[in-house]
Amino acid sequence: MAELARAAGVGVREVLGLALPGRSDRGNVRALLLGARIDTRNLEGFAETESLVLAGVGAAFVFRYGVLVLFGASAESERELIARLASHIVDPLAQPEVETASIEIRAEGEETVSADGHIRLREATRERLLLTATVLARSVVLGRDEGRIAEAFDRVEPLINDLRENGRAGMPIRRVMKNIGDVLSAQHRVVGRAQISEKPDLLWEHPALDRLYGRLEAEFELGDRARAMERKLEVIGDAAEWLLDLVQDKRSLRLELAVIVLIAFEVVLNLYQFWRL
Template identity: 70%
Template sequence: MLVTDTQALRPTGVPEALVAPLPGRGDQIEMRAHLLGTRIDMRSLAGFGDPETVELQGAGAFVFRYGAVVLVGATPAEEARILAHVAPHAVDPPASPEIETARIELRDDGEETVSADGRIRLREATPERLLLAATVLARSVVLARDEMRIEDAFDRIEPLLTEMREHGRAHLPIRQIMRQIGSVLSAQHRVVGRARIGEKPDLLWEHPELDRLYGRLEAEYELGDRTRTIERKLEMLGDSAEWLLDLVQDKRSLRLELSVIGLIAFEVAIGLYEIASRWPH
């Protein structure tokens, strides 16, 4: 259920995540991450509180400011209700849903790790452990969205580059190029800025004992490798878009210069005509 005393649980700032408690449901916990938008306005989101102060009983709904909602141990009815509650606060919702799932297995023996079949093995479902697992899954679903958008961007820009290579020229609509540059900058802001996927979660400053678990989760979901790949592709896209924009600007400059030359030639022709008309025949 959602927290009712929101004022007592509302943090003073805007943290990476807020949480609402859900009833715990045994040793096998399903975790589902939904991408609702590029960001979620959590300042106006009622019913969620700071993970450091909200008491969890082995399950919860985590909302991340960079657009993801992770349900840990939620029933289908609870999941639908929470998503409907959070969705109006999401900005720029995706055209198609982006969902990732994982399963948490509670075992009080052995190491906390990821099994060969992808299960996240935890000794206990403490709030900080659930938040850490939810953070990794949230970042993974954000990366999945950006990976798809970057591939779409390559698909849009490739025909222009191919036309330039084969014919030495291309139709270069300025609006399309500017949208391309805007998409690149937006993706860079999400990966490097808002989601901070390349950085360790702030949670580890308070719970350094979970650093090894985070390393294993990060490796399982390849957050570091995927982030570096995205950054390289973003750099390539940015360079290509800027190059195409320079071509557009050069073409516009050439047209302007030709127009000026044409006007000068026209004025010269008029002047010559006037001189010739006054010349005695």
């Protein structure tokens, strides 16, 4: 595996790259969500993307929000890179989430993205590969959180049904807080780390790639999926906060009843002592 020298400095970078061997003009693309985050400091062999020198479709990109994207990598190279990153992964997943596509370099014709995930580029430049990697990385993050949000809906729905049918919702406070935590965590990944709804900074320096990004973003439906997720997050968040208020009101009522009982006990005790005198 061809490697670059370690990136200078120990600062945190959002994305680092690595050139892989081979001069092929086509290959597979795999985006793997490995964990909540990847510490990009002091990664052996990875360098800043501006210094990458590529020869055809063969590259790896590591995104700080937990994703590894591979172009034209063999199964052996993939295993080796995952093992190299293992000590840098924060909260690793037991089984990585995977998004796949294929890529082809063809100098003539339009740069296109087909419905089956086949991406056609005019050149295998680092900017084009990085832009493609960014879209796939965001897509696999969305896929993971879409599943988690569906699970959150499944957890909240029985509680709402219980309230509708029985007029009460028996739920421990810790479980309510966990639901709120899941919502906040998903919002942080989508809006904060992965910045799904924002255009990549790369387009500011290379505006000619804006059309390619538009086609990639449209085919992988990043905007539509992000907006749908935001709406679902709002619904879950409102439901979780409402359930939390309900639980807190119930605890407040219990506390008030306990105070009343104590006051009543003290009154009875005082009356008893008075009559004994």
